[in-house]
Amino acid sequence: MVVVMSTATPPRPTPSTPSTSLPPSPTPTVRRRPALDWRLRFAGLSLIWGFSFLLIKVGTDGYAPFQVTLGRLMFGTLVLAVAMAVKRERLPRGRRTWLHLTVAALLLNAAPFSLFAYSELTIPSTLAGICNATSPLWGMALSMVALSEDRPTRRRVAGLGLGFLGVLTVLGAWQGFHGLDVTGTALALLASLCYPIGWIYVRRTLAGGGHSNLSLIGSQLGVASLQLALVTPLFAGFPHAFPLVPSLAVAALGALGTGLAVLVQYGLVNEVGPTTAQMVTYFIPVIATAAGVVVLGESLSWNTPVGAAVVLAGAALTQSRPRAKRGQ
Structure with a gap:
């Protein structure tokens, strides 16, 4: 549920983020240096997204998966709506833009959030977190087919195979x-x-549209909330009770893991660039595994951490670039 943004052309994003790569603001602005060092914010973002799978697991103890996803999206949308109001961001305009946002909301929010929630009814949060780490592998495989600028190389193919x-x-x-x-x-x-299907779609349809990142992702989460608001009553109904711990888990999952995390990542991308910011991807499954084992008492066999390390190595290899030759 990871998001990365850039300047003119959005880079290949990483997984795990509750949103998508979106085009930048049309005009650059002078940014103040944040009071909190970027390394601390990077660590905080890793923890927030790493614990998201634990929060999903706890949330599904008291709510149906669609209910967990709806609550998550509503709290996340609320955080971004407040941020948009503070920064006086306007909603995107144009019917075409909103149609693309509707598709992006389904692919990048409503569908994957719901699928992860349903998966954790029967699998541990540790396994869900590791499955999430395969997103760069799917993304590389798809982008080599769908995006002409992403040419297959020996390094990338080796990374896919290893992953x-x-x-x-x-x-x-x-x-x-x-x-x-x-x-x-x-x-x-x-x-x-x-996630990579959604990222490719957004890269082809919404990049360079002149809207700010915050405006687009805030609107996208709002649309995803509406989608779940229509689906949830049909398949899950309304909750009959509001147990404290699952309710707090859903609220934290939305406000922190879906709302605040996006804002933190915006700041990281702007300050240290997308390449460094997307390295958070490689910490998420580690934290998700540790949280599941320590907090939830989930069992862990030797092949799970070993396989996860191999997955991350393959994902890192697909994202790496060969060094430019001297003199060029």
Whole structure:
């Protein structure tokens, strides 16, 4: 649920963020240096997104998955609405823009958030967090087909192969996937696939439209909230009770993991650039695994951390670039 932004052409984004790569503001502005060092904000963002899978698990203890997703989106939208009001951001204009935002909201928010929530009914939060880390692998594979500027190289192909070997290790393929909940795992992997599909769509339709990032993502989350508000009563109904701990988990998941995290990432991208900011991706599964084991007492076999490390190594390899030759 990770988001990255850039200047003229959006870079390939990373996973895990509750939103998408969006075009920048049309005119540059002079930014003040934040009071909190970027390293501390980077660490905070890693923790927030790493604990998101734990919060989903706790939320589904008291609410249906669609209800968890709806609450998450509503709290996230509220945070961004306040930020837009403070910065006096206007909503995007144009029917075409709103149609694209509707598709982006489905692919990058409503669908993956709901899929992760449903997956964690039957799989541990540690596995969901690791499945989320496969998003750069799906993204690289798709972008080489859908985006003409992303040419396949030996380094990227090797990274894809290594990453998916790590996925097989996590799933225990040599054991015939014994003890693995296939449906829950498939839902988590499908959720991670939604992100690169959405990023490619946004890159093709919304980049360079002259709207600010904050305005677009705030509107996108608002549209996703409306989508879930229509779906939830049909498939999950309304909650009969509001248990304290799951309610707090959903509120934190939305306000912190979906709203505040986006604002923090905006600041990181603007200050240190998208390449450094997107490194948060490689800390998320580590924190998600530690949180699931320590806080929720989830079991952990040797192949899970080993496979996760291989997945992250493959993802890092697909994102790396060869060094330019001297003299060029």
